[in-house]
Amino acid sequence: MGKVIVVRGDITQITADAIVNAANEALLPGGGVSGAIHRAAGPELAEACRKVAPCPTGEARLTPGFRLPAQYVIHAVGPMWRGGEYNEAVLLAQAYRSALTIAKEHGLRTVAFPSISTGIYGYPLEEAAKIALSILLEESPNFEALYMVAFDEKTFQAYNSLLADLTSDDGTR
Numbered sequence: 001m002g003k004v005i006v007v008r009g010d011i012t013q014i015t016a017d018a019i020v021n022a023a024n025e026a027l028l029p030g031g032g033v034s035g036a037i038h039r040a041a042g043p044e045l046a047e048a049c050r051k052v053a054p055c056p057t058g059e060a061r062l063t064p065g066f067r068l069p070a071q072y073v074i075h076a077v078g079p080m081w082r083g084g085e086y087n088e089a090v091l092l093a094q095a096y097r098s099a100l101t102i103a104k105e106h107g108l109r110t111v112a113f114p115s116i117s118t119g120i121y122g123y124p125l126e127e128a129a130k131i132a133l134s135i136l137l138e139e140s141p142n143f144e145a146l147y148m149v150a151f152d153e154k155t156f157q158a159y160n161s162l163l164a165d166l167t168s169d170d171g172t173r
């Protein structure tokens with residue numbers, strides 16, 4: 001059975017079959033984790049993105065990882081937080097599910113995620129973490145390992161304590 005692992009670090013350094021990018025609909029480099037992934041992968045990544053863009057919110061697209069240690073990048077578009085009454089929770093769940101569907105279709109066994117939408121897009125961290133972890137836990141049997149890579153301490157703590165809560169009941173995940 002697969003595992004869900006929360007780690008603190010920079011997703012551009014992670015060796016996995018795929019890392020997930022918190023992308024925008026145009027799949028342009030932008031700031032935040034997307035800018036970091038594009039810088040580390042090299043200019044070929046923007047060119048590859050251009051060919052598979054646009055990507056509506058809730059969907060995902062696959063490209064090679066180029067100079068990254070990860071073989072592929074799965075670009076998933078989470079929602080911008082607009083107060084919570086614009087279908088944000090459904091769209092965030094869809095972004096995670098779309099990324100994992102693509103990963104399964106390509107036989108990928110290890111996938112590393114950033115905390116989608118909780119940076120520039122402003123999604124409240126605790127609420128986003130609940131959605132993200134419930135999907136990763138549900139899908140983990142289909143993978144060797146799913147990583148949540150937290151860039152800062154606050155994000156690391158939020159995911160870590162929630163994961164402990166969600167897995168304390170039976171201890172099997």
Ligand code: ADP
Binds near residue numbers: 009123
């Ligand atoms: P969004 O627009 O979806 O909110 P951001 O890139 O602004 O995307 O933020 C998403 C999360 O990614 C935030 O928690 C941010 O701190 C984190 N982040 C930024 N750079 C990196 C990185 N190199 N590795 C992992 N996470 C990162």
